[in-house]
Amino acid sequence: MIVIPEEFKIACLKEHRELKSPVMMLFAADERASAGTFALRCVFLDRKNKEWAIVQTNLPAEKPAFPSLSKDMYSSILFEREIKEMFGIEPVGGLDLRRLALHNEVWPEGYYPLRKDFKAPDRSGNTAEKFNFTKVEGEGIFEVPVGPVHAGIIGPGHFHFSCAGEPIINLEIRLGFTHKGTEKLFEGHSPAQKIGLSECIAGDSAFAHSFAYCTALEKINGISVPGRASYLRALFLELERMYNHANDIGGMATDVGFSFPAALASIIKEKILRLNDALCGSRYLKGINIPGGVAKDIDRKLVIEKIKPIVRDFNELKNILYSNVSFMDRVEGPGMLRKKTAEDLGITGLAARASGIGIDLRCLFSEVHTTCGFKPSVEETGDALARLTARINEFEESARLVNFIADYLPDGNLSSPAEANKQGSAIGCAEGWRGPVLYWVSVDNKGKLDRVKIVDPSFKNWAGLSFAVLGDIIPDFPLCNKSFDLSYSGGDL
Numbered sequence: 392m393i394v395i396p397e398e399f400k401i402a403c404l405k406e407h408r409e410l411k412s413p414v415m416m417l418f419a420a421d422e423r424a425s426a427g428t429f430a431l432r433c434v435f436l437d438r439k440n441k442e443w444a445i446v447q448t449n450l451p452a453e454k455p456a457f458p459s460l461s462k463d464m465y466s467s468i469l470f471e472r473e474i475k476e477m478f479g480i481e482p483v484g485g486l487d488l489r490r491l492a493l494h495n496e497v498w499p500e501g502y503y504p505l506r507k508d509f510k511a512p513d514r515s516g517n518t519a520e521k522f523n524f525t526k527v528e529g530e531g532i533f534e535v536p537v538g539p540v541h542a543g544i545i546g547p548g549h550f551h552f553s554c555a556g557e558p559i560i561n562l563e564i565r566l567g568f569t570h571k572g573t574e575k576l577f578e579g580h581s582p583a584q585k586i587g588l589s590e591c592i593a594g595d596s597a598f599a600h601s602f603a604y605c606t607a608l609e610k611i612n613g614i615s616v617p618g619r620a621s622y623l624r625a626l627f628l629e630l631e632r633m634y635n636h637a638n639d640i641g642g643m644a645t646d647v648g649f650s651f652p653a654a655l656a657s658i659i660k661e662k663i664l665r666l667n668d669a670l671c672g673s674r675y676l677k678g679i680n681i682p683g684g685v686a687k688d689i690d691r692k693l694v695i696e697k698i699k700p701i702v703r704d705f706n707e708l709k710n711i712l713y714s715n716v717s718f719m720d721r722v723e724g725p726g727m728l729r730k731k732t733a734e735d736l737g738i739t740g741l742a743a744r745a746s747g748i749g750i751d752l753r754c755l756f757s758e759v760h761t762t763c764g765f766k767p768s769v770e771e772t773g774d775a776l777a778r779l780t781a782r783i784n785e786f787e788e789s790a791r792l793v794n795f796i797a798d799y800l801p802d803g804n805l806s807s808p809a810e811a812n813k814q815g816s817a818i819g820c821a822e823g824w825r826g827p828v829l830y831w832v833s834v835d836n837k838g839k840l841d842r843v844k845i846v847d848p849s850f851k852n853w854a855g856l857s858f859a860v861l862g863d864i865i866p867d868f869p870l871c872n873k874s875f876d877l878s879y880s881g882g883d884l
Contacts, residue, residue, distance in 0.1 A: 392446050399448040400458040403433045406444050407464050412436040413737030414460070415443070416818075416829055417470035418844040419478045421507045422449075425835075429455045429480060432831070433467075434818065441755045443818050450480060459485035466737025469851060479503040492567035492883060495522055504575055527553035527561050535865060539568050546879025550868075557864045562857045569883040577843035582608050582811045582834060583682060585843075589830075590677045593847055593881035598631045598676040599823030600830075600847075607819025607832035608682045608811040619803035620684030625759040626694070626796040627676050627685075629789040632824040634663035636782040636789075637705070639876045643779055644712065646869040647721040652711045659704050666697045684806025694797040702790050709783055719776070726775040726871035728859040733773070738855040740826015740848045742875055745781045746773035752822035763795050773859075775874040785824075812838030825849060825877065847881030 394402045406412070416434035423429065428449035435444045450457060459482035460467040469491065471482035476493045479501075493504070502512050527534075532555055539547035547568040553561040573592060577585050589604040590597040602624060609616060616624075641656025664674040671679055671687040679687050712718055728738070733746040743750060744767060751767040753760040768784035770777035816833040826848030835841040856875045860868055 392444075394446065394448050396448050396450060396457055399431065399433075399446065400460055400463075402446045403435075403460055404463055406433075406435045406446060410435050410437050410439075410444060412438070412444075413466035413734065413739075414464055414470060415737075415739075415827070416831060416844060416846050417460070417467050417474070418831065419450075419474050419480055419505070420833065420842040420844075421478065421505065423452045424507060427452055429478060431457055431474075431480070433460070434829075434831075436750070436755075438750070438755060445818075454481075455479070456481040456483050458483050461486040465735045466851065469854070477503055477505040479506070489522065490567075492570035494567060504572060509575075522565060524551045524563050524565075525553075525561060529555070531555050532560075539565075546883070548879055552865060552868075554865065558862050559860050559865060559868075560862075562860050564853050564857050566853065566879060566882050569879060571880075571883065573884045574843055574845060577840045579839050581838060582832070582840055585840060586680060586682075587677075592845060592884070593849070593878040594675060595635055595878065596631065596823045596825065596828065596847070596881065598627050598679065599821045599828045600845075601677075601680040602628060602821040603819040603828045603830045604832065604843075605680045605682050605819065606821070607817045607830045608834075610817035610819065611815040611832065611834055612682065612809060612811050612813045614683045614807055614809045614811070616684050617804045617807060618801045620805050621759050622796050622800050623685050623687075623689060623805070624680070625757060625763075626689070626793055626800075627671075627679055628821065628823075629792045629796075630663060630667055631676055633701075633786055633789045633793070634660045634667070635824045635876075636786045637663065637708075639873060640708065640712070640779065640782055640786075642873040642876065643722065643775070643870060644718070646873050647718060649712075649715065649718050652708055655704065655708050655711070659701060659708065662697070662701050662704070666694070666701075669693060669697075681806055682811035683809050684804070686805070688805055689797075689800075691797040691800055695794060698790060698793055698797075702787075705786060705790070712779075722774075722779055722870065722874075723776045724774055725863050725867040726778070726856075726859040726874050727862075728773040728855050730771075730773065732858050733855060736854045736858065737851050739851060740822070741781050741785065741824070742778065742826070742848075742852050742855050744768060745770045745777040747771045752820055752827050756820060757822075759796070760792070763792050763799075765792060775870055778874040814838070816842075823848065825881075826852065845884055847878060847884075849877040849879075849881040850884075852877050853882060 412435040420430045433446045437444045535552040537550040539549040549565040551563040589600045592600045637659040641653040644653040668674045670689045730747040749769040814836045819830040821828045829846040831844040833842040
């Protein structure tokens with residue numbers, strides 16, 4: 392749907408209400424060379440028809456602006472901040488127009504990296520500007536800054552707590568410290584060349600990202616994926632989910648000082664990574680997806696053989712956790728994210744399903760999962776225990792799916808050879824282990840990538856964490872954080 396700028400907000404609100412969908416994507420594209428305008432697109436999920444609903448408007452090249460959606464759809468707020476800093480397009484009346492990734496302290500005003508005529512500033516450095524965290528005032532209020540550098544090998548992020556005594560009354564999260572200019576790196580290259588780049592957006596979701604990217608290219612080029620390749624993609628997607636869920640469950644045990652099940656979870660994760668390596672030569676499932684299918688086949692007997700001890704170990708892990716009163720007492724209650732709050736924020740994936748929002752793209756866009764009788768795990772309480780339970784249920788369902796696919800795997804080709812360089816645009820998606828991974832891919836008339844917009848589930852779900860910890864104490868924050876287990880890299884595009 393293409394509308395004039397004055398009707399853009401009205402059209403978006405109509406789709407939002409009728410489809411009961413948050414803003415899934417909101418992004419701009421510099422189309423001044425071809426159309427003399429900036430294109431602005433807002434994407435919603437139409438679950439009934441199993442498709443994406445897109446509202447588009449075209450903004451003038453000079454002083455581009457649009458009416459902000461954030462007061463009526465809070466799920467748009469991060470996208471609006473991103474559009475302003477990357478394109479210089481003003482969301483008029485926006486609730487929050489502070490920068491996200493291009494930090495004030497080092498990035499001067501007037502430079503917009505995703506414009507086609509962008510030239511890097513001569514120098515960066517201290518611009519004498521500071522990021523203004525939300526100020527909470529009142530008697531007994533104190534602030535606790537954590538980060539951006541943390542212990543271990545996790546990414547950088549600044550967590551700014553405001554507390555009244557022990558309870559947290561506000562948490563503001565500032566990211567962008569590892570902004571890489573990823574979307575810019577796609578531009579001007581042939582689509583097939585950048586599959587490897589898609590695998591590096593978030594390293595623990597390499598397969599989901601390349602899967603989403605390739606499905607967008609397949610839509611543009613009208614490429615049909617063979618049945619065997621579709622089943623193999625589903626199998627690898629579930630293996631990626633399994634090793635990450637095992638890692639998260641172990642991390643939650645670690646953060647409450649329960650070291651033995653954490654060690655067992657590490658063993659389970661390592662077994663899955665070794666299985667990945669034995670199947671395709673990559674522990675983190677890289678180099679598999681190609682436009683039209685997959686580049687690697689599997690030994691189905693090896694899958695069935697290796698999954699059995701993994702499931703046996705996982706059952707032991709689950710029994711240890713559920714039978715320990717002290718552990719269960721720690722995880723029940725903290726990190727409460729109410730369903731209404733999750734809906735307003737546009738939280739997606741496992742974090743949303745743990746708060747009663749039963750949306751899973753595997754139910755909507757994967758014929759393989761439908762054939763396999765896939766059932767999503769939905770919890771209602773929205774606390775750390777709900778997210779733990781959802782992970783345990785998803786691990787067990789993934790193990791069942793892997794077994795089913797390995798046993799059922801049809802014969803046939805691994806791919807449909809085809810050139811992926813036709814002009815056009817499309818949305819590709821995959822339900823990664825954190826949630827929906829979305830790619831908008833646009834290819835120009837020369838067969839080169841013109842615009843790639845990426846939405847990793849972490850981008851929106853960090854806001855869920857900042858609300859979930861309200862009323863909790865700071866010592867519970869590591870547990871709450873691990874129960875979401877979001878990606879710094881996935882947000883710092």
